[in-house]
Amino acid sequence: MPSYRFSRFVVSPKRRVLLCDDREVPLIPRYFDLLVVLLARRHEAVHRREIFDQVWTDAIVSDSALNQAVRTIRRALGDDPRAPRFIRTVSRHGYQFVFADVVEAEDDVVTTNAAGPAGAEGDAPTRSDASGDSFEPLLTRVTSPASSESEEEDKREAAEMLHALGTAGALERLGTRQGHASARALLRDTRWDVPGAGDVPIAGAPDALTVARKLVAIRLRRASRLVARRWAAGSIGGGAAGAAAGAIGGLVLAAMPGSGAPAGVAPALAVIGAGCGAAGGAGVGAGLAVAEAVTRSARTMALVAGAALGGALVGTIAQWTSRWILAALFGLHVEIGGSLEGLVIGAAAGLGYALATRRTEGGLAAPRGARRLRAALITAALCAAGALAVAAADRPLVGGTIHLVARAAEGSQVSLAPLGQLVGEPDFGVLTRALIASGEGALFGFGLALGLTRR
Numbered sequence: 001m002p003s004y005r006f007s008r009f010v011v012s013p014k015r016r017v018l019l020c021d022d023r024e025v026p027l028i029p030r031y032f033d034l035l036v037v038l039l040a041r042r043h044e045a046v047h048r049r050e051i052f053d054q055v056w057t058d059a060i061v062s063d064s065a066l067n068q069a070v071r072t073i074r075r076a077l078g079d080d081p082r083a084p085r086f087i088r089t090v091s092r093h094g095y096q097f098v099f100a101d102v103v104e105a106e107d108d109v110v111t112t113n114a115a116g117p118a119g120a121e122g123d124a125p126t127r128s129d130a131s132g133d134s135f136e137p138l139l140t141r142v143t144s145p146a147s148s149e150s151e152e153e154d155k156r157e158a159a160e161m162l163h164a165l166g167t168a169g170a171l172e173r174l175g176t177r178q179g180h181a182s183a184r185a186l187l188r189d190t191r192w193d194v195p196g197a198g199d200v201p202i203a204g205a206p207d208a209l210t211v212a213r214k215l216v217a218i219r220l221r222r223a224s225r226l227v228a229r230r231w232a233a234g235s236i237g238g239g240a241a242g243a244a245a246g247a248i249g250g251l252v253l254a255a256m257p258g259s260g261a262p263a264g265v266a267p268a269l270a271v272i273g274a275g276c277g278a279a280g281g282a283g284v285g286a287g288l289a290v291a292e293a294v295t296r297s298a299r300t301m302a303l304v305a306g307a308a309l310g311g312a313l314v315g316t317i318a319q320w321t322s323r324w325i326l327a328a329l330f331g332l333h334v335e336i337g338g339s340l341e342g343l344v345i346g347a348a349a350g351l352g353y354a355l356a357t358r359r360t361e362g363g364l365a366a367p368r369g370a371r372r373l374r375a376a377l378i379t380a381a382l383c384a385a386g387a388l389a390v391a392a393a394d395r396p397l398v399g400g401t402i403h404l405v406a407r408a409a410e411g412s413q414v415s416l417a418p419l420g421q422l423v424g425e426p427d428f429g430v431l432t433r434a435l436i437a438s439g440e441g442a443l444f445g446f447g448l449a450l451g452l453t454r455r
Helices: 029-040 048-055 063-077 134-145 149-174 180-193 208-255 264-294 297-331 339-356 369-392 397-408 415-424 430-452
Strands: 005-006 009-012 017-019 086-089 094-097 104-105
Touching: 009 029, 009 208, 017 430, 029 048, 029 063, 029 094, 048 063, 048 094, 063 086, 063 149, 063 180, 094 180, 134 149, 134 180, 149 180, 180 208, 180 297, 208 264, 208 397, 208 415, 208 430, 264 297, 264 339, 264 397, 264 430, 369 430, 397 430
Parallel strands: none
Antiparallel strands: 005 009, 005 104, 009 017, 086 094
């Protein structure tokens, strides 16, 4: 694994350092990986899609995240995007490292002092004096309203530079001037992308609620397309799992001795399962996607809360809609659940997904191969446990609800009572209810996780 030497810089992939005149220039790990990819493939323009696949291997990020990474690397190298010496933007394609004199050598780099981001082109990295006037032009930029995407990116760059000058000094100088809430939210959002940046607390800050609201808006705006795609994928995964559960249950029920269910019950239950699973996947998936997009700290708590809220909302809608339809069309009054069940299953899915993807940083989790299967299995196990708890509290899920409706409707042939024979129960007893519920939960969690982690 060679080191790369160019101009006054040395990049050591083995030791994972960028040096300028033997002084270390800090870069967060993903940005360092991006620089190495561009150096290793410097004889070609690297497509954005290839960069995402090689650098963000376990996460999905927006195009703006790549733009920010390149901007940070340019600042570290003292490069000017208008007249680039090192990294050139290839319109509608990607980026290319264009400095001609790059030497590959044996990696024997020895690091010395750490330094801040580079200043003017060719200058060694330095850290500005926090007591000087370097803050004021940048504070003016971050507190000014932005009317276009380019102006928003300019504000982000100013916030990153403020962190380089000193986070505490920037916050002190920011105070409560006009536009301070938006600026504080932007400083909070960019602190994760600047090595050595200080904390930007929200609790106890001036106008904390406004800061929190603007922070959520910033992150959702930058990840809105990803969130929508994740929400749809979660709904599809949940629907597919529900269809599988319904079809399997219908086939087993039709094949049971003494069951009056016709063969056509399998596709009918598959349709019901697909609808319920898709609705549940949409609610829980939306809660997970939004929570994952807007939080960088306390991730587990946010994912559990988001998934629980999404599940409870969809469950409540399904509960009241089903009761109204059964009463209005068939005169049936069945105590159908939904809100509590959605809350519990959603929270379980959020906890399983959070535990399975806890090492993801800087994007929406998208593990591959065996790690993706592991994430789906962990989420399935937690959802099965949540469903078991619901069944123990005598709260029916989809299968149990179908059984209740069948018992209340005269002439119905889809009672699930014959399934009790499989576990030695004469009717749809406690053990049968628990097994069916846990199976439903496991399949839902598995399908949901596979959908959410699809790249």
